[in-house]
Amino acid sequence: MLNSIRPKNRVIFAYLLIPVALFAFTVFVPLLAALFYSFFEWKGGPFRNATPNGIANYKELLQDKVFWKAFGNNMYLVVACIIGQIGIAFVLVMVINSKLVKLKGVHRTFGFFPSTISAVALGFIWTIIYHQKYGLINWFLDKIGVIDGTRNGKVWLNDTAHIMLIVSIPLIWQYIGYYMVIILSAVSAIDTEILESAEIDGATAIQRARYIVLPLVKSTLLVCITLCVAGNMKAFDNIMIMTKGGPGNASMVMALYGYTTSFQYNRLGYGSCISVGIFVCSLAVIGGSQLLMNWLMTDKYDRIEKKLQKKTDKAMKKKMKELQKGGALNG
């Protein structure tokens, strides 16, 4: 933009002051505070009750089985949701994209709907669906004759061994439509001529999906995976409503553990330490997944091509500079 019509620094400053101050106050102050409080033993009440205890909290955190179990559960959710949500969504996109399907708009609207509902409401809905006596699942099992009467049905949310699968189903279900719509928008941007010519050449629907559509929507799928990873590292609402991390600690996730430690056991110092732990773990997982995806994104030939590109770019720049210099001298 033209520098001559650039406003004075004072004006820019005035415009940016409130948002930036707000941002600093709500993001960076708590972040530093968490780091500070994590070195204290603090059982609630005013801060003068707190006693510094060095790195004892961190030592405890490293050996805290519940925290690492919660971290593992977060990872479980990430993997389950990537496979469940994005996998099913991709299959549904291939189905919905077929010429034989009618009423595409209706499917899109209905499918997207669950993702607009609050996780709290969905937690309650699924608590009822899983209910032993009044739940839809046991009702269905009773009807098809697997169990005899809903009273004999399973208490789903008490099944310690499978609880993570049970709580991840609502999560997966909620966002299938969301990812379906995102992937669909990428797929419909593909030139139909490519698909048609493949069809004429005798490629089956599955081959077309695997060898033409999948590579072309790769970048969108990676965006979906990023969203999935980031979203599941902060899983909280659904699980808080459905199981409160139970039975025992079987479905505990990191954010919920930080919450219960701080507000139910009133251990604010250790809770802050867990917050720092969540921060580090989430960033590590998100960053790691990004690196992994970048690596996957560029396959062998691309990487070689990129290297060559860089070399030629450098050479071009050098030449350009020389030319410019020459031009300046001439001018």
Place this chain on the structure above:
Amino acid sequence: MAKKMEMTKVENKSLSHKIGNGVLSVVLNVILWIFSLTCIFPLIWMFYSSLKEKREFNADIIGMPKNPNLQNYIDVMTNKDTNLVQAMINSVRTTVLAVALIVIFAFICGYILARINFKLNKPLYVVFLMGMLIPTHSLLVPTFVIFSQLNMDNKWFTLLFPYVTFGLPVSLFLVQGYIRGIPSALEEAAAIDGSSFTRTLFSIILPICRPILVTVAIIQVFGNWNEFTFALVLLKSNGGWATLPLAMRQFSGQFSTNYPQLMAAMLITMAPVVIFYFAFSKQIIKGMVAGAVKG
């Protein structure tokens, strides 16, 4: 003779092809309908179950109500312990204020970051980007501690702080990307005609940015209306400022066995969003997808 045979063969082939296509189209349509119905069925089930009495629901969870009535809704709305009407007002107030602030701030910051060269432009960009990457749930405990020490918890404005802050980065990047795509000739012309920065910003750029600001608002309305975690930590559930998700939780504690009533309460809390969604589903889906992919 041979020619005739061939002809029938071709006809047969196209017939079998047609049948195959027909079967395939039935299968594909059925798959999609099953998926769509599972998405929408809980809502329908909740709706007609909420018209039942508790006894009727417990006897038959899936059947249609025999004599549908609105008693559950009346009970829910007049419940003294959990003031759902108050919670609705709180939710509307918080959402409207938060979204308005996000849109204004995102517009101003997005414009400045996109167009104006100053020393702190790059660092500021990085700071906001970090805001997007920071896992917000690691800030729950310290945010509570700081807000309660400063006596800022449990106020009408409490939730605006986290909501505006965490909504800002994504919105800002959407606006910034949009403004980058507009030619700067308009602003230059305005400046030559003697328009001040503020005037250019609000009477020339703002109208151009309307589509992206609507998108930002849509994304943020859903996010803020449904937000639960920060409300849970920063507000008392019976303190008078509780938003709907928080009130719902309080309510379910009381009526955990009366499912039709719980469903009525849930439908009331979901109603504004559901109506909004089905009225503008096309624009909403488009906006949300743009926000997810570009943001």
